[in-house]
Amino acid sequence: MPSNDVRILLQAAVPAAAVGAVAAVVSAVVAGGKGAVGAVVATVLAMLFMGIGLYVLQRTAKSLPHLFQAMGLMLYAAQILLLFVFLAAFKNTTLFNPRSFAVSLLVVTLAWIAAQTRAHMKAKVLYVEPEPTGEKPEKTGHSS
Template structure:
């Protein structure tokens, strides 16, 4: 993992974990212990899904940059689909509060997306090679007459 990839992961995971702490507190206040457990599971699901997606996207960008945008869109769609499927499977669970779980997944996912947007906007990525630009400005050496 490159340094800017790790920085992006950190800039996304920390706010999401903070939102998860808030979700656990709200879940505990609203639904007791089962609400707190649901919020923990929901936050962990969102963190795992989004961090795995970021890792896959960065790996794809390094190996196949020509499919980066398509992979990003497909990956986001698959993440949403997996979360919806898990919500459907766990709808009738009695292990934890489903509402707390669902709202914490939603909140953590929205916080992750917002943090990732902010991280990419603040990232300084050169799109011009400064050394090549400096070489292009230098005049070509004149050929000596033979």
């Protein structure tokens, strides 16, 4: 990944991880150990989904820009389906508190989206690729 993409990924992941840590502490206080486990699982799941989504969309934007919007919609649908599969697999689990999991998943996802939005707004992305220095452009056309 180019450095700008890594910078955006880090600027989104660090605040989301911090919010996840706070959610784990709050869940541990409110719901005990199972609440903390639920918050940690939700944080990992949200960061994994959002991180992979950002990576895939950045790659698509660079290699296939005409498919960017369609890929974004497909990625969103895939994330929702994978979350549904995860929820169905752990429907009656006693491993973690489902309420802590749900609240933490929502809070971490919103924190990621807010941080990623801020990172994109602060990024200085060039609209036109500058010509490499040291090379003179070829003159085309009539010289008069």
